[in-house]
Amino acid sequence: xxxxxxxxxxxxxxxxxxxxxxxxxxxxxxxxxxxxxxxxxxxxxxxxxxxxxxxxxxxxxxxxxxxxxxxxxxxxxxxxxxxxxxxxxxxxxxxxxxxxxxxxxxxxxxxxxxxxxxxxxxxxxxxxxxxxxxxxxxxxxxxxxxxxxxxxxxxxxxxxxxxxxxxxxxxxxxxxxxxxxxxxxxxxxxxxxxxxxxxxxxxxxxxxxxxxxxxxxxxxxxxxxxxxxxxxxxxxxxxxxxxxxxxxxxxxxxxxxxxxxxxxxxxxxxxxxxxxxxxxxxxxxxxxxxxxxxxxxxxxxxxxxxxxxxxxxxxxxxxxxxxxxxxxxxxxxxxxxxxxxxxxxxxxxxxxxxxxxxxxxxxxxxxxxxxxxxx
Amino acid sequence: xxxxxxxxxxxxxxxxxxxxxxxxxxxxxxxxxxxxxxxxxxxxxxxxxxxxxxxxxxxxxxxxxxxxxxxxxxxxxxxxxxxxxxxxxxxxxxxxxxxxxxxxxxxxxxxxxxxxxxxxxxxxxxxxxxxxxxxxxxxxxxxxxxxxxxxxxxxxxxxxxxxxxxxxxxxxxxxxxxxxxxxxxxxxxxxxxxxxxxxxxxxxxxxxxxxxxxxxxxxxxxxxxxxxxxxxxxxxxxxxxxxxxxxxxxxxxxxxxxxxxxxxxxxxxxxxxxxxxxxxxxxxxxxxxxxxxxxxxxxxxxxxxxxxxxxxxxxxxxx
Numbered sequence: 118x119x120x121x122x123x124x125x126x127x128x129x130x131x132x133x134x135x136x137x138x139x140x141x142x143x144x145x146x147x148x149x150x151x152x153x154x155x156x157x158x159x160x161x162x163x164x165x166x167x168x169x170x171x172x173x174x175x176x177x178x179x180x181x182x183x184x185x186x187x188x189x190x191x192x193x194x195x196x197x198x199x200x201x202x203x204x205x206x207x208x209x210x211x212x213x214x215x216x217x218x219x220x221x222x223x224x225x226x227x228x229x230x231x232x233x234x235x236x237x238x239x240x241x242x243x244x245x246x247x248x249x250x251x252x253x254x255x256x257x258x259x260x261x262x263x264x265x266x267x268x269x270x271x272x273x274x275x276x277x278x279x280x281x282x283x284x285x286x287x288x289x290x291x292x293x294x295x296x297x298x299x300x301x302x303x304x305x306x307x308x309x310x311x312x313x314x315x316x317x318x319x320x321x322x323x324x325x326x327x328x329x330x331x332x333x334x335x336x337x338x339x340x341x342x343x344x345x346x347x348x349x350x351x352x353x354x355x356x357x358x359x360x361x362x363x364x365x366x367x368x369x370x371x372x373x374x375x376x377x378x379x380x381x382x383x384x385x386x387x388x389x390x391x392x393x394x395x396x397x398x399x400x401x402x403x404x405x406x407x408x409x410x411x412x413x414x415x416x417x418x419x420x421x422x423x424x425x426x427x428x429x430x431x432x433x434x435x436x437x438x439x440x441x442x443x444x445x446x447x448x449x450x451x452x453x454x455x456x457x458x459x460x461x462x463x464x465x466x467x468x469x470x471x472x473x474x475x476x477x478x479x480x481x482x483x484x485x486x487x488x489x490x491x492x
Numbered sequence: 493x494x495x496x497x498x499x500x501x502x503x504x505x506x507x508x509x510x511x512x513x514x515x516x517x518x519x520x521x522x523x524x525x526x527x528x529x530x531x532x533x534x535x536x537x538x539x540x541x542x543x544x545x546x547x548x549x550x551x552x553x554x555x556x557x558x559x560x561x562x563x564x565x566x567x568x569x570x571x572x573x574x575x576x577x578x579x580x581x582x583x584x585x586x587x588x589x590x591x592x593x594x595x596x597x598x599x600x601x602x603x604x605x606x607x608x609x610x611x612x613x614x615x616x617x618x619x620x621x622x623x624x625x626x627x628x629x630x631x632x633x634x635x636x637x638x639x640x641x642x643x644x645x646x647x648x649x650x651x652x653x654x655x656x657x658x659x660x661x662x663x664x665x666x667x668x669x670x671x672x673x674x675x676x677x678x679x680x681x682x683x684x685x686x687x688x689x690x691x692x693x694x695x696x697x698x699x700x701x702x703x704x705x706x707x708x709x710x711x712x713x714x715x716x717x718x719x720x721x722x723x724x725x726x727x728x729x730x731x732x733x734x735x736x737x738x739x740x741x742x743x744x745x746x747x748x749x750x751x752x753x754x755x756x757x758x759x760x761x762x763x764x765x766x767x768x769x770x771x772x773x774x775x776x777x778x779x780x781x782x783x784x785x786x787x788x789x790x791x792x793x794x795x796x797x798x799x800x801x802x803x804x805x806x807x808x809x810x811x
Contacts, residue, residue, distance in 0.1 A: 125584075126809075154603075158610055206588050258781075262789035267530065267588065268731050269784060272777040275724050279770040287768060407601045413592055451605030451719070458597020462575065465585040465593060473584075 125473045135471050140418055140429075142470075143463035150459050160447060172442040173435035181323045182442070185394060187434025189214070191331035192386025193412025194419065194426040199338055200379040201413075202421045204355035207376060209255060209270030210383040211409025212277030213248040217387025219284065220247030222292060222305065222398045225312040225391065236312045240388045241330070248384015249377040251277060256376025260369040266376070278404050285400040292398045305398030314392035327389030331430070334382055335423035342423075351375055383409065407454070411437070414457045417464050433457065500759055501752055502639045509751025510647050511536070511708035511722070515729035516736065516743040517650075517657050518701025522573075523733055524661060525694035526674040526687075527580060528803040530591025532702050533726025534598030535572045539565035539703025541604045544710040544717045545611055547618050554620045562646075562707050569703020570696045572598050577695040581688055584805040600720030613717040621715035622646050644712050646704075651744075653701070658740035670694055674799030677806040687806045702726065724777065725754075731780045735787055737797035753779050 152162035173183055193210040200207035224243035225236055254273060258264040284290040286303045293299060294306045314326040342348035351371050354361040361368055386408065395402065415433055419425035440453030469475075515532050522529045529535075543565030550557050576594045579585045598604055608614055622644040624631070630641040660667040672680040673690045681687050709721050728750055736742035757772035 158606075201589075206592075208592065258785055262785050264781075264785045264788045265734070268727060269781050271727050272724070272731075272780050275777045276774050279774045283768065283770040287770060410592075410596055410599075410601070413589075414596060417589060417593075449606055449609035451602060451607075451609055454599070454602030455597060455606050458593055458599075458602050461593040461596060462579065462590075465579055465590050466583050468585060469583045 125469070125475055128472060128474050131471060136420065139467040139471050140420065140464060143418075143467040144460060146467070147456065147459040147463040150463070151456050154455060165448070168443060168448075169436070169439045172439035176442075179435075179438065179442070182438045183431065183435040184324055184328055185434075186438040186441070187430045188325050188327040188331060188389055188393060189386045189406070189408040190411055190415050190434050190437070191328065191427050191430035192334070192389065193383055193408045194415030194430050195331065195334055195338060195412075195423060196379045196383035196386070196409075197412045197416035198419065198421040198423060198426050199382060200375055201416055202342065202355065203351045203371070203375050205256075205259070205372060205375055205379070206267045207252065207255065207270050207379045208267055208413065209252060209273050209380070209409070210386075210412050211407070212270075212274035213251045213380040213383035214387040214390070214408055215277040215281050215403055216251040216380075217244035217248035217384025218390050218395075218398060218403060219281070219292065219387070220244045220384060221388030221391045222308060225308040226291065226306055229309040229312075231311065233311045233313075233315070236309075237314060237326075237392065240312065240392050241385055244384040244386075244388025244391075245381040246384070248387060249381035252376045252378075252380020252383070253373060256373040256380075259376070260372040274409065281398070281400040281403065285398060294397075305400070308391065308396045312392060313396060314389070325389070325393040327386075327393040330385065330389065332427055334385065335427050338382075338423040347371070347374075383412075411457060414461045417461050433460075497759070497763065499635055499638055501755065502635075503642065504755030504759060505748045505752035506639060506643060506647060507713060507751065508755040509747035509749075510643075510650050511705040511713070511725055512729050512732060512750055512754075513650050513744055513747035514653070514705035514708060515702045515726055516732040516747055517653055517740060518569075518698035518705070519730055519733045520661075520698075520736070520738060520740060520743060521657065521670070521694045521701070522698035523802055524674045524738060524799055525670050525691045526677060526799055526801045526804065526806070527577070527691050527695045527698075528587045528591065529573065529576055529594075529695060529698055530588060530730065531572065531576050531594025531598065531726075532591075532729050533722060533724065534595035534602070534604070535569045535699050535702035536706030536709075536722045536726045536729075537600060537604035537720070538572055538598045538607070539569040539706030540710040540721050541607045541613065541706075541717055542568040543703070543707035544613060544618060545607065547620055547711060548611075548613065548616070558620055558622060558645075558711065561711060562704055565703040565707035566700040567703070569706065570700040573696045573699020573702070574692075576699075577692045580805060581691045581695070584807065587803045587805070595726070605719045608717050608719065614719070616716065618711060618715035620711075622712040646708050646712055654740050654744050661740065671799070674801060677801055678808075681806070681808060691806075702729075705729070728776060728780050731784050734798075735783050738799065739797065750776055750779070 155162045155165055172179055174180055193214060196210040220243035221240035224239040228236055228239050251273065255266040255270040258269055259266040284292045285305055289295055292305050294304050317324045317326065317329060350366045354366060354368050354371055358368065390403065411433060415426055415429045418429040436453055436456060444450050515536055519529060519532055543561045546561035546564040547557055550560055572594060576590055579590045580587045596602055624642045625645055627641040631637045633641065661671065669685045670690055673685060673687050677687045706722060710717055732743060732746045732750065735746045753776040756775060757769060760772060761769065
């Protein structure tokens with residue numbers, strides 16, 4: 118290795134406490150690294166961190182806003198976790214979320230006049246179906262034509278963004294507000310009041326319905342992966358495709374199924390955007406939010422455990438909310454993205470500690486290499 | 493369609509293909525050594541923003557500032573790649589997730605945006621930018637003139653890079669060592685080649701190329717800065733390496749084909765065609781998928797040219 122006296126050995130047994138300690142330690146390392154960047158660009162790290170924490174959790178209404186920011190991240194995080202766990206690198210949650218939003222708002226416009234429960238079910242189904250359909254494309258290509266899903270799912274994000282732009286800015290589509298003002302200032306149709314999802318209030322705490330839905334989805338995914346044959350086989354295929362083939366597992370079907378599931382979860386995230394927060398197919402707003410990419414950070418921070426994903430989404434949602442609140446000259450946009458990237462890096466580096474044991478050999482005098490050719 | 497639009501398309505294909513070419517050459521070097529770096533988009537963006545920052549802030553004549561800015565972009569791209577190399581070579585982290593992490597850290601909503609906003613770069617034109625250079629006075633030749641002899645220095649330099657990288661990988665001792673490291677690191681290790689050293693150096697060199705590719709955007713194609721300036725070019729470059737069967741000369745061909753796809757919507761818009769713009773804007777992304785499917789399902793069934801241990805960390809004890 119690079120450092121003398123350092124040995125890295127594979128752990129035979131994974132330590133349980135490390136699985137909690139490593140993500141927490143990674144956060145500490147990441148924030149230390151970000152402090153260096155802040156100081157280098159002339160911002161005071163302690164002040165910035167205090168303001169960040171205030172704006173994320175302590176200030177008036179901050180907690181509610183953090184839940185709002187956490188909800189889409191919980192969905193995209195779960196979408197990434199479902200697929201990454203099978204080593205299917207679906208980076209298309211961004212586009213699948215757009216399609217979910219298109220499906221859900223389409224249903225809400227179609228069924229305007231129905232009651233709220235009907236609309237919620239219709240929107241969730243609409244979002245899940247279109248999200249799954251968009252996720253199925255890279256899934257089918259990977260399963261049947263062996264095309265790398267990383268690049269195809271990512272390219273489809275750009276295509277999905279262009280579809281959104283087309284629907285709202287360059288056509289008189291079903292989703293576009295075609296009233297007089299809507300023709301001058303392109304925007305989506307405003308959904309009916311009944312299509313607004315409820316907010317659950319516990320004491321003074323307001324939790325969006327979508328967040329609760331995300332917890333339910335997390336539970337389903339947990340059951341799928343730890344209590345069903347399907348989930349077990351998916352993990353075997355991810356860990357050792359050859360073993361799975363010898364055992365007669367249907368690899369192709371599972372690849373398509375998992376990609377559809379991942380897309381569906383992201384799509385429900387899009388539905389929640391429509392029902393919980395935006396109430397209008399907001400082409401520009403959805404594209405600026407970067408929910409899909411942040412979901413990858415969330416999933417990695419949670420080490421792909423579905424319940425941990427919800428918790429990680431809450432942490433990163435707070436960060437995102439604070440970044441949005443504080444955005445100004447001395448808190449430029451992009452800082453939150455830097456923090457997310459740093460957290461992910463620290464997390465990946467920390468993974469070494471979970472998988473390997475690092476021992477320091479007794480410091481030995483470096484012996485000069487023997488002269489002449491060695492065997 | 494008259495001849496003039498054909499010439500414009502060809503000339504723009506070369507201009508818009510150049511950032512793809514630089515980034516693909518860089519990725520080629522990294523992948524040949526066995527490191528799959530998915531952080532190209534992020535490295536291009538930090539290269540683009542720091543190159544632009546350098547042009548705005550470094551004093552001096554144009555002939556000094558512009559090369560200095562390209563050098564800055566290359567250095568910053570290399571520094572970003574160094575982080576990835578540490579993670580995947582020394583810490584043996586998963587290369588796919590690490591590359592994504594690099595893109596998130598540096599990308600459109602990350603470090604590149606932070607630098608751009610912190611130094612107040614958006615919405616200002618570049619003080620200097622690379623303009624067309626009339627090479628050997630041949631620009632006035634019909635067709636070939638504007639396509640080949642009326643390009644910027646960045647384009648001419650990229651041709652030299654293709655030759656150098658192609659020669660390096662196929663005709664020199666270190667280049668052959670790189671390929672050994674990418675194909676069979678254990679055999680290379682047994683031969684006394686340092687796998688760690690080769691992977692570090694080539695990942696870093698790849699980052700420098702990606703940084704220059706990013707600078708092609710901010711210093712030549714669209715001489716200004718805005719968040720997400722490269723628009724997915726880094727990802728297309730990664731796909732290009734696959735289309736090019738890991739060969740430098742084919743990277744050039746592929747880059748110009750995709751340069752044409754990228755330039756087409758802009759040209760049509762400028763010529764006043766009002767067909768649905770999104771259809772043409774989606775072209776490079778859709779064509780990337782289409783070509784990738786063709787390559788991976790047909791001729792590429794044996795993964796023609798892919799380094800055998802691409803994406804696999806090398807652990808000496810686990811041979």
